Structures are given as C-alpha cells and as structure tokens.
Amino acid sequence: MFGRPGSEVFVPDGSRPADALARTTHLGIGAHADDLEVMAIHGILACHTSDDQWFTGAVVTDGVGSPQDPARALDPAALRVVRQNEQRAAATLGRYGAQVFLDHTSSVVRDAKSAAVVGDLVSLLRATKPAVVYTHALTDAHDTHVAVTLRVLEACRALAPDERPSRVLGCEVWRDLDWLAPNDKVALPLDGHEDLQAALLAVFRSQIDAGKRYDLAALGRRRANAVFSEQRALDQHPGVVWAMDLGPLVQSGGDPADFVRSLVREFERDSVERIGRLV
Numbered sequence: 001m002f003g004r005p006g007s008e009v010f011v012p013d014g015s016r017p018a019d020a021l022a023r024t025t026h027l028g029i030g031a032h033a034d035d036l037e038v039m040a041i042h043g044i045l046a047c048h049t050s051d052d053q054w055f056t057g058a059v060v061t062d063g064v065g066s067p068q069d070p071a072r073a074l075d076p077a078a079l080r081v082v083r084q085n086e087q088r089a090a091a092t093l094g095r096y097g098a099q100v101f102l103d104h105t106s107s108v109v110r111d112a113k114s115a116a117v118v119g120d121l122v123s124l125l126r127a128t129k130p131a132v133v134y135t136h137a138l139t140d141a142h143d144t145h146v147a148v149t150l151r152v153l154e155a156c157r158a159l160a161p162d163e164r165p166s167r168v169l170g171c172e173v174w175r176d177l178d179w180l181a182p183n184d185k186v187a188l189p190l191d192g193h194e195d196l197q198a199a200l201l202a203v204f205r206s207q208i209d210a211g212k213r214y215d216l217a218a219l220g221r222r223r224a225n226a227v228f229s230e231q232r233a234l235d236q237h238p239g240v241v242w243a244m245d246l247g248p249l250v251q252s253g254g255d256p257a258d259f260v261r262s263l264v265r266e267f268e269r270d271s272v273e274r275i276g277r278l279v
Helices: 017-022 035-039 041-048 076-093 106-110 116-128 143-158 194-202 214-228 247-252 256-278
Strands: 008-010 026-030 055-061 098-104 132-136 167-171 186-190 239-245
Touching (some): 017 098, 035 041, 035 055, 035 132, 035 214, 041 132, 041 186, 076 194, 098 106, 116 143, 143 167, 167 186, 167 247
Parallel strands (some): 026 055, 026 132, 132 167
Antiparallel strands (some): 167 239, 186 239
8 A cells, every 4th residue: 555665554453454544534644653642642532432533643754763862772673663663552552543654764755856755645645534634733843744744735735625634734743833823723622531641652662761751741731732822711621732724735735835934924913913002
C-alpha cells in the first residue's frame, strides 16, 4: 500500500489492516513518534471509548534524528526500532484503530520536489476516508513538522472534492497557538481521561529518560490553554489544545504562506486595536 520497504500498518486489536484503516473516523498525521500524543489527543480521546469512532495514527518519518542522551546514544537503526515500539505501545494503550508507519527520512519529507511522501499520504487518505485530520500547525517552529503539513495539504488537494476530509486541523507542538486571534483559533477541549493522557505521553521513554520532558510540557500547556482562554469566565475544561483550521487551504488551493500572513495580520490588528482603545 505504501512506498517504503519499512512501512507498516500495526493494528492493536488484530483486525485486518485494510478493515482497520477503513473504519477510521479521526486521522492524526504527525512527523515523529510521540507527535500524535501531543497534538492529536483530542481525536484519540474522542475515539477511545467509542463503539463507532476510530482513531488512526500515522507517523511520516523514521524518527532517527530525535534528541538522545550522549552517554546512552543508539545508532539510527536501533533508535528507529525503539521509537516505533514506543509508538506501538501508545497505540495499544490508546486503543487506536490502527497505527501507520510511513518510514520516510526527514530529508525526503522536507524535499518539495519529492512525490513519494504525497503519494503515500494520498493512499492513506483514500484507505481511511477520515472525517477529521489532525496534523501540525503551519506556524510550527520545526521544519519537518511544517513540511509534513505541506505534504498533507498537497495530498488532500490531489483528492476529488468528495474524497476530502471534512476538517483538517493544524495543531500546536513546537510553538503554541494561543496568540491566534479569537476568530482564527479552534479550541479542542479535553474533558476527563487525565490519567490516560499522562500515560500516553509517558510511553516515550527514549525522549523522557534522555531529559526531554514532552510529557510535563504537553500536560502543562493544555491546562494553561484552558485557564487562560477566557478572562471573564470560570474554566470550562481541564485542558484545551489549540488548532488552526486548514480546511480553507484544502478547498481553495491557496498559498500556505499567504494564509499564515493573514493570521499574523489579524493578530497585529487585534493587538494594535486594543492599544488604540486604551491610549
């Protein structure tokens, strides 16, 4: 189904891969193992106890460039295995319908001239037909994250209009999205399952034990988003992930850079207008 020899579809409940993909309602497409559990947790929780909604996760890269403790550093082949095993454990714990490993190198993902990644993503989207896609925000600070999102947009645009997902959301990982103007910000509330959220993040020991505490950071950000989202009301949710709506880019075929410029201009307008009211 996918182009790389090392690609794989892991199905925690043992269903046939094609059947597992076909039942997908929520699809997360992240650059690396552990990105899904940070940015797509809204979809994971929505499907966790549902009888008719299923989350499928897709990791686009092989993940061999992640930070390591120099004293215990693994060679790339061994690190790839460790990170994929961690992602399989998260998929099992989170009751994902399926976990896909596309296994591309980061350099290929970042190469806009390479068709391999987009081709695999088109195959994935056609196999899953999700209602909702979670991927990285276009304002993310990680080059490979932004490259994944650009390839996701290309893949969505390559589909016929009636094949495209109803919602495509760019979620925060490197850089948060609380700066977005209110009308540009999509709230993904997280109610309950705090223990599961923590457990999913704790699976990724290769990062945590090396001193990269994504688990604490992601949980703290969700709580901060919920508390600071509204000045004049009590907290409505114990956690929130912010996202940007990428649907207009899928449907219009617009320039992603112009889309980001419009978000920044709206942030500027909102901030400058507030100052103007108060001076």
